[in-house]
Amino acid sequence: MTDRSVSIAQADLASGDRVPRLQLRNICKSFGGVRALKNVDFEVYGGEVVGLVGDNGAGKSTLIKTMSGAYVPDEGEVLVDGDPVTISSPQDSTRLGIETVYQDLALCDNLDVVANLWLGREAHRVLIPGVLRVLDETEMERQTIEVLKTLDVKIPSVRSPVASLSGGQRQCIAVAKTILRQPKVVLLDEPTAALGVAQTHQVLNLIRRLRERGLAVVVISHNLHDVFEVTDRIIVMRLGQRIASFETRKTSSEQVVAAITGATVKVNEDV
Amino acid sequence: MKSLDNDAHPSSEEQAIAPQLGAEGSPSQAPTTVRFNLRSFMRGDLGFIPVILTLALITIYFQVTTSGVFLQARNLSNLTQQIVVISILSVAAVLVLLLGEIDLSLAAVAQACAAIMAVVSVYQNWNPWLAILLGLVAGAVIGLINGFFVAVLRVPSFIVTLAGSIGYAGFLLLVMGRQTTLIVRDDTIRSLAPTFLAPWLGWVIPFLLVGLYGLGVWYERKRRSQAGLPLRSSLQTAIQLGCVLAITVIVVYLFQSYQGVPQAVLISLGLVVIFWLLLRKTTFGRHLYAVGGNAEAARRAGINVVGMKLTVFVMASTLAALAGIMLTSRSTAVATQVSSTLLLNAIAAAVIGGVSLFGGRGSVWAVVLGALVIGSLDNGLDLLNQDQSIKSMVQGGVLLLAVTADALVRRSGLRTGR
Ligand SMILES: Nc1ncnc2c1ncn2[C@@H]1O[C@H](COP(=O)(O)OP(=O)(O)OP(=O)(O)O)[C@@H](O)[C@H]1O
Ligand SMILES: [Mg+2]
Numbered sequence: 001m002t003d004r005s006v007s008i009a010q011a012d013l014a015s016g017d018r019v020p021r022l023q024l025r026n027i028c029k030s031f032g033g034v035r036a037l038k039n040v041d042f043e044v045y046g047g048e049v050v051g052l053v054g055d056n057g058a059g060k061s062t063l064i065k066t067m068s069g070a071y072v073p074d075e076g077e078v079l080v081d082g083d084p085v086t087i088s089s090p091q092d093s094t095r096l097g098i099e100t101v102y103q104d105l106a107l108c109d110n111l112d113v114v115a116n117l118w119l120g121r122e123a124h125r126v127l128i129p130g131v132l133r134v135l136d137e138t139e140m141e142r143q144t145i146e147v148l149k150t151l152d153v154k155i156p157s158v159r160s161p162v163a164s165l166s167g168g169q170r171q172c173i174a175v176a177k178t179i180l181r182q183p184k185v186v187l188l189d190e191p192t193a194a195l196g197v198a199q200t201h202q203v204l205n206l207i208r209r210l211r212e213r214g215l216a217v218v219v220i221s222h223n224l225h226d227v228f229e230v231t232d233r234i235i236v237m238r239l240g241q242r243i244a245s246f247e248t249r250k251t252s253s254e255q256v257v258a259a260i261t262g263a264t265v266k267v268n269e270d271v
Numbered sequence: 272m273k274s275l276d277n278d279a280h281p282s283s284e285e286q287a288i289a290p291q292l293g294a295e296g297s298p299s300q301a302p303t304t305v306r307f308n309l310r311s312f313m314r315g316d317l318g319f320i321p322v323i324l325t326l327a328l329i330t331i332y333f334q335v336t337t338s339g340v341f342l343q344a345r346n347l348s349n350l351t352q353q354i355v356v357i358s359i360l361s362v363a364a365v366l367v368l369l370l371g372e373i374d375l376s377l378a379a380v381a382q383a384c385a386a387i388m389a390v391v392s393v394y395q396n397w398n399p400w401l402a403i404l405l406g407l408v409a410g411a412v413i414g415l416i417n418g419f420f421v422a423v424l425r426v427p428s429f430i431v432t433l434a435g436s437i438g439y440a441g442f443l444l445l446v447m448g449r450q451t452t453l454i455v456r457d458d459t460i461r462s463l464a465p466t467f468l469a470p471w472l473g474w475v476i477p478f479l480l481v482g483l484y485g486l487g488v489w490y491e492r493k494r495r496s497q498a499g500l501p502l503r504s505s506l507q508t509a510i511q512l513g514c515v516l517a518i519t520v521i522v523v524y525l526f527q528s529y530q531g532v533p534q535a536v537l538i539s540l541g542l543v544v545i546f547w548l549l550l551r552k553t554t555f556g557r558h559l560y561a562v563g564g565n566a567e568a569a570r571r572a573g574i575n576v577v578g579m580k581l582t583v584f585v586m587a588s589t590l591a592a593l594a595g596i597m598l599t600s601r602s603t604a605v606a607t608q609v610s611s612t613l614l615l616n617a618i619a620a621a622v623i624g625g626v627s628l629f630g631g632r633g634s635v636w637a638v639v640l641g642a643l644v645i646g647s648l649d650n651g652l653d654l655l656n657q658d659q660s661i662k663s664m665v666q667g668g669v670l671l672l673a674v675t676a677d678a679l680v681r682r683s684g685l686r687t688g689r
Contacts, residue, residue: 110563
């Protein structure tokens, strides 16, 4: 079943012999007795937005976490631009140009917006070459304001601690954080879950902008409306398996819902 | 000196930046902005106000009841020298607390490392600097052991360091052999703490530091204005620098009018300044706060959390060793008995100064305020010839108040956050 869905995808989108920006093959992951992922294949191309959908506990977050290095898969292989790689830590995935916005936002409440945006890759100013470097707060603050302005994110101050921001504002900071790193692949786990209409619109626009830049984008969402608005391809997971793959343009939401719930999948998939 | 702290940062810039970012925003957003500013102002600039008020109350009370003895230059010189050991130990406690961990072995480590130094100095006739170095290295090794269990094996630091405090106290007995006190005769070691700086040096060093600080503030301002970032008003900056200068002049003048600036006080204040810069201006410090705030987020951001914890525990134990060495220098001897109040006072000083027990919140300047509160109580009650029973009860009460305040702030933070 999985094999077929992969071939559909490639026939549809891979004009000629395009290599996926990021590809996973035959991934398995168990937590004790729970088999969260069972032989899952996955691929996303540059300049493409893939929607990853499925019911609660289907394994979407787990799959994304194996791509971002938060989990190490028990089995399977990962390829970036066709080359086999091992992602055993978040640093590995960052090095490979994969950035993630997690479902449980990975922000430090006690730090301000600037510090959170630049965490782990701070800008420096050299005081004594080779010996002493200090944080370049001015540069970080300037670029933060710039990025937030281009994303049209409104917050009281870039120096306010993240703890004092609203859920939507925090989500925007989390997305902005990845963009600052100029990645090749961006993984978003429910980026619009807690957002109001206007801010959802912002994030979706943001995703389109990432695609225009030629990035590969993976979006997990329970909101099919959002998924249809922004994705090129939809991959459906159920009970730890990838069970279907659709091209968004040629698909109705009924078909996707049917695949998610497991009703008459076969029929829909073969359409 | 308290006004040096960088926590003052956020609040003042908010008013300036809010209009700029919110310029295209809907008018309905304006009220949230104002309310937010006020709240964060309470957390930032005014965070130290309760402690400073407490300190002022204590000072006034003792000044009145001791009929003016308390604020005499002689007494203040004594008081600040009495709190040197607590201050250094408290810097160590702050580092560990910021990480969201705790180190209960600091006092035992201090004494054990001091004993190592004393033994090689007295029995082996080691060069004093080598002996001191050995004491510090011993501290670093102990920190590595603590850190290994906490960071690598992920045993709760409370248990690791509690066990450590017992183990290192035993190690102290082992090092000391049959002696219960070992008197140090080496002049270099004995003169570390009780020395006073030459008058000119006592003026030059503090003013050099204040000058550097002023230069730093000015340069930062210039860069910000070049980058087109909002600036705090020049009046505010002037007041800030003025306060720092005024406090420095008063403190140095008081010291000079007695015996001069005590070297020990300079060392402990120097440590506070160094660690303040390390925490606020470097990647290391930024990552330390991040790990204390949300270790998982820090890990995902690519920060080596295990290495971070190891480093902090090594730093803390090395600082503890230094505190032990200063203690030995002051009392000219090492005892086999680990002081029962030293550890709690060090942690209390940090907490009284506003360092959170839950990690990620607080400034190393807390040490100065907290140690002053504890030292003032101790010193003032001594001047009044109060019994140890009263002293202990008062100190316990103050500590309880400080921890309660921390818990309340944290709860209100959770309510308002998100
Ligand atoms: N750290 C973990 N330890 C144990 N089990 C886990 C862990 N993470 C996920 N699981 C299990 O793996 C399965 C898949 O979980 P996952 O979080 O990937 O689901 P999801 O598709 O993201 O769901 P949701 O839509 O609710 O976010 C679930 O059964 C879950 O209980
Ligand atoms: Mg999930």
